[in-house]
Every structure is written in C-alpha cells, then in structure tokens.
Amino acid sequence: MNTISALAGVVIKELYRRKDFYVLFVLTALITVLMGMMRFFNDAKIIGYVKEICLMLVSISALVIAITTAARQIPAERENRTIFPLLAKPVTRGQVLVGKFLGSWLATGIALVVFYLFFGILSGSHENRWPVLIFLEAFWLQWMMLSVVIALVVFGSVTFSAPSANITICMIVVLGILTVGEHLNQVAMQQNQPVGSIISMIYFLIPHLEWFDIHKLVLFNQPPVPWVYCLLASLYALGYTAVFLFAAWLAFRHKPLTA
Amino acid sequence: MMKAKSASLTSMDSARDPEGSAVIQIQKLCVEYAGRGFGQGPTLAVKDLDLRIGQGEVFGFLGPNGAGKTSTMQVLLGFREATRGEAFLFGVNVRQPIARQRIGYLPELTYYYKFLTAEELLRFYATIFKIPRSETERRIDALLDLVDLGSVRKRRIRDFSKGMQQRIGLAQALINNPDLLILDEPTSGLDPLGRMKVREIIQRLKNEGKTVFFSSHELGEVETVCDRIAIIHQGELRVAGRVGDLVAKYHTDLEKIFLQIVGYRAESSS
Numbered sequence: 001m002n003t004i005s006a007l008a009g010v011v012i013k014e015l016y017r018r019k020d021f022y023v024l025f026v027l028t029a030l031i032t033v034l035m036g037m038m039r040f041f042n043d044a045k046i047i048g049y050v051k052e053i054c055l056m057l058v059s060i061s062a063l064v065i066a067i068t069t070a071a072r073q074i075p076a077e078r079e080n081r082t083i084f085p086l087l088a089k090p091v092t093r094g095q096v097l098v099g100k101f102l103g104s105w106l107a108t109g110i111a112l113v114v115f116y117l118f119f120g121i122l123s124g125s126h127e128n129r130w131p132v133l134i135f136l137e138a139f140w141l142q143w144m145m146l147s148v149v150i151a152l153v154v155f156g157s158v159t160f161s162a163p164s165a166n167i168t169i170c171m172i173v174v175l176g177i178l179t180v181g182e183h184l185n186q187v188a189m190q191q192n193q194p195v196g197s198i199i200s201m202i203y204f205l206i207p208h209l210e211w212f213d214i215h216k217l218v219l220f221n222q223p224p225v226p227w228v229y230c231l232l233a234s235l236y237a238l239g240y241t242a243v244f245l246f247a248a249w250l251a252f253r254h255k256p257l258t259a
Numbered sequence: 260m261m262k263a264k265s266a267s268l269t270s271m272d273s274a275r276d277p278e279g280s281a282v283i284q285i286q287k288l289c290v291e292y293a294g295r296g297f298g299q300g301p302t303l304a305v306k307d308l309d310l311r312i313g314q315g316e317v318f319g320f321l322g323p324n325g326a327g328k329t330s331t332m333q334v335l336l337g338f339r340e341a342t343r344g345e346a347f348l349f350g351v352n353v354r355q356p357i358a359r360q361r362i363g364y365l366p367e368l369t370y371y372y373k374f375l376t377a378e379e380l381l382r383f384y385a386t387i388f389k390i391p392r393s394e395t396e397r398r399i400d401a402l403l404d405l406v407d408l409g410s411v412r413k414r415r416i417r418d419f420s421k422g423m424q425q426r427i428g429l430a431q432a433l434i435n436n437p438d439l440l441i442l443d444e445p446t447s448g449l450d451p452l453g454r455m456k457v458r459e460i461i462q463r464l465k466n467e468g469k470t471v472f473f474s475s476h477e478l479g480e481v482e483t484v485c486d487r488i489a490i491i492h493q494g495e496l497r498v499a500g501r502v503g504d505l506v507a508k509y510h511t512d513l514e515k516i517f518l519q520i521v522g523y524r525a526e527s528s529s
Contacts, residue, residue, distance in 0.1 A: 084364075088359060
C-alpha cells in the first residue's frame with residue numbers, strides 16, 4: 001500500500017504543479033461569473049440557466065482533467081523513461097497501474113471538490129438556499145463515474161501507443177455512452193437481426209455512465225436521492241473499475257519495456 | 260529491517276538459485292526479439308549466457324553497441340522476460356519483484372520526475388523501500404551531501420544540469436543502501452569531476468563489501484575499478500576473468516584485448 005500511495009502522491013503533485021487544472025478552473029469561473037452578471041430579457045429565472053451552464057462546464061472540465069491526467073501517466077513514464085528506475089525497485093507492474101489510477105482519481109476528485117465548492121457558492125449566494133446533501137450526492141456520483149472513466153483510460157494507455165489516440169477514443173466512447181447509452185436498447189428493438197442483438201449486447205456490456213448524472217435534481221432543487229441508490233451506483237462503478245484495471249494489468253504485465 | 264527482508268528473500272524456495280551464494284547468477288540466458296518486418300525472423304540478442312558474480316566484486320560488463328549488454332541488464336531488472344534460461348539476484352528469480360529489494364540501479368541517461376525536487380524524489384523512492392521516515396531524512400541528507408547536491412535539495416529536477424541529474428540518479432540508486440549496484444554506463448556524459456566522483460563512490464562501495472555490476476565503454480575506467488570483467492559480442496560471452504589475468508594472458512592492455520575480441524581491424528593494417 002505504501003508503494004501505491006507513493007505513486008498516487010506523485011500523480012497528484014504533478015497535477016497541481018501543471019497549469020491545466022488552473023486554466024480550466026479559471027475558464028469555468030470566468031464564464032459562469034460573466035453569465036451570472038448578464039440580464040437576458042429581464043428573465044428572473046436566469047440563475048437556472050447559469051447553474052445549468054456552470055454544471056455543464058464542471059462536468060466537461062472534470063472529464064477533461066480525468067481523461068488527460070490518466071492518459072498521460074503510463075505513456076509519459078515510458079517516454080521519459082522514468083519507468084526504468086521505478087521498476088528496478090521492488091515494484092510490480094500491477095502496483096504501478098493501481099498507483100497511477102488512484103493518483104489520477106484522487107487528483108480529479110480534488111479538482112472536482114474545488115469546482116463544486118465554486119458552484120455551491122455561486123448557486124447558494126443567488127438563491128439563498130444551501131442544499132448541501134444533493135450537492136454532496138452529485139459530487140460523489142460524478143466522482144464514482146470518473147473512476148470508471150479513469151480505469152478505462154488507464155487500460156487504453158497500455159493498449160494504444162499514442163496518448164492522443166487514447167484520449168480521442170476514450171473521449172468519444174465516454175461522450176457516446178453519456179449521450180446515447182441509455183437509448184441503445186430502444187434502438188436495438190427497432191433493428192433487424194443480428195444488428196438488434198449486437199446493439200442489445202453492447203447495451204448490456206457498456207458501463208452506463210449516464211446513471212450517475214443527477215444534475216437535473218440539482219438544477220430543479222429536488223430532494224436528494226436515497227443513499228442506498230448511491231451505494232449501489234458506487235458498487236456498480238467499482239465493479240467496472242476493477243474490470244478495466246484487470247484488463248490493463250493483463251495487457252501490461254508481460255509487455256517488454258525497451259530502454 | 261533489511262535483515263528481515265533478507266530472511267524473506269531466502270525463504271522463497273520456489274525460485275532459488277541452486278548454488279545459492281552468488282549475488283548475480285545467470286544461467287543459459289537467451290533473449291530473443293521478434294522480427295519487425297514481414298517475414299523477418301526473430302533476432303537473438305543474448306545467446307546462452309552464463310555468468311556468476313560473487314559478493315563484494317566490482318564487475319565490468321563490456322561489449323560493443325548491440326552486443327546484448329542492455330538486454331541482459333533488462334532481464335536482471337525485470338524490464339523484459341528471458342526467452343529461455345534463468346537469472347537470479349541474491350538467489351531469487353528476477354521475475355519476482357522482491358529480488359530487487361537489495362539492489363540500486365542507475366540508468367545510462369537520467370530519467371526522473373522533473374516536477375519533483377531533489378529531496379522529494381529521494382523521499383518517493385525511500386517510501387517504495389518502506390524505509391522509516393526518520394531514517395529516510397537521515398539518508399537523504401547523507402546522500403545529497405555525498406553527491407554534492409545538498410545546497411539545491413529544494414530545486415526541481417527540471418532545473419538541474421545533466422551532471423546534476425546524473426548525480427541525483429546516483430543518490431536514488433543508493434537510497435536503500437543496496438548490496439548490489441547495477442550501473443548502466445554511469446560516467447556517460449559526465450565531466451572529469453563527475454567521473455571521478457562516480458569512481459570514488461564505486462571504490463567506497465567496494466570497500467564496504469558491496470557488489471557493483473556495471474557496463475561501460477570507458478575501458479581505462481574499467482581497468483582501474485574492476486576486479487573482473489566479461490566481454491560479450493553478438494550476444495555471446497567471449498571472455499570473462501580477472502582484469503590482471505586477462506592482461507597477462509593477452510600481453511596487452513584491456514582496450515587492445517577488447518578490440519581483438521570484437522574482431523576490430525585497424526584500416527592501416529588491412
């Protein structure tokens with residue numbers, strides 16, 4: 001565990017010593033604040049739109065941080081050759097993968113906390129309501145969803161040779177799941193065989209990332225979802241995370257590393 | 260702590276070196292690379308290599324570029340699996356990560372996390388070896404002083420010169436107080452002062468009874484510091500023995516022995 005936490009610590013240090021996170025945060029804050037200052041047609045419900053845009057920016061920023069951070073870990077270790085002094089120590093490749101995953105996930109979590117704090121302050125100061133519980137659930141579920149995404153990206157990073165290819169493919173897959181994932185079974189029913197069966201199979205195989213999205217409840221000030229659903233969703237995310245990390249380990253464990 | 264680790268190393272009967280006492284034991288090692296082009300067969304980088312290095316030896320592993328030195332080191336360090344044969348460190352098969360508990364490794368070029376400071380980098384590697392915190396700080400102080408980087412301990416590695424990066428590399432290789440140090444061209448790219456420092460450190464480790472296994476193209480340096488050498492060419496071990504014995508046998512210096520073994524003919528003599 002020492003090794004894994006040390007590896008994760010290096011990933012976190014790298015994130016806060018790079019400029020990516022600060023740029024994304026400043027952009028999100030700037031766009032949201034500017035939107036909040038505008039008055040469209042004297043619409044009193046403008047805060048709802050601002051909240052929606054802010055949440056969308058938070059989701060996109062967190063996704064970008066998660067994917068780009070996780071995608072560069074193993075390729076950067078190989079490209080900069082830092083993997084050699086590392087693996088020359090009593091460290092297994094499995095520990096490297098788990099450490100990189102954990103570091104990317106925690107780093108993304110830290111970024112997400114900052115984004116949600118900003119969103120909470122923005123929303124609370126305009127509406128004079130502080131629904132902490134639903135914000136907490138939204139944060140937690142999004143973070144859990146990102147664990148699946150990060151594990152998928154770590155798997156991609158040991159499969160694809162170029163990080164850019166991995167980032168592009170993972171981004172398309174994740175956005176595809178988030179937008180059309182829940183409709184795949186309906187699409188399957190309208191298709192002839194065997195296309196229908198194949199689409200159904202995809203529907204049942206993919207991780208349904210859209211299930212973790214409760215932004216509409218946050219927007220319309222709905223009551224929090226029961227914690228048991230959060231727990232089940234967390235277990236679902238952990239299951240897929242474990243599957244992707246196991247696949248990454250299978251792909252990486254015997255891979256020759258050339259100096 | 261280290262004794263406990265040693266005990267756990269020797270208790271691993273499943274992967275023991277049959278003779279047990281060598282620090283490095285290589286038996287019939289073959290490393291094959293798959294052909295890259297269509298219809299291209301595999302390339303044998305190392306052929307049936309046998310090597311045995313004992314406690315306290317300074318061993319020079321020599322050969323021209325592409326001879327198989329790096330492939331052999333990659334197997335020893337677990338970067339690559341042997342196609343055939345076995346290799347052991349302290350009697351433990353190199354396929355087991357615990358085999359690397361008592362070794363230090365300095366790569367040919369410097370490969371470290373550039374966003375970390377010198378002391379953060381050493382602390383990171385110390386954590387991997389599970390060295391207690393107070394001991395870690397003591398070792399960091401001592402190692403940074405040893406490699407003359409004490410004054411820049413809080414500076415990020417990205418701001419280090421090449422020589423400084425090589426020295427921090429040496430410090431990280433020594434963080435676990437290793438019983439075996441594997442150095443891949445340790446003086447490559449270093450100025451004369453840096454080379455002298457590396458030589459001093461190798462000598463110091465030798466005096467402490469540690470084993471040093473290193474590859475180098477600096478034959479004068481090898482002659483100065485090594486007890487024994489091995490010359491490998493086209494994947495095969497051509498010669499191995501004590502430096503003095505080889506010089507006496509061939510009636511010439513190490514450089515000429517090396518050139519003779521790798522089949523070099525000077526243009527004027529052809």
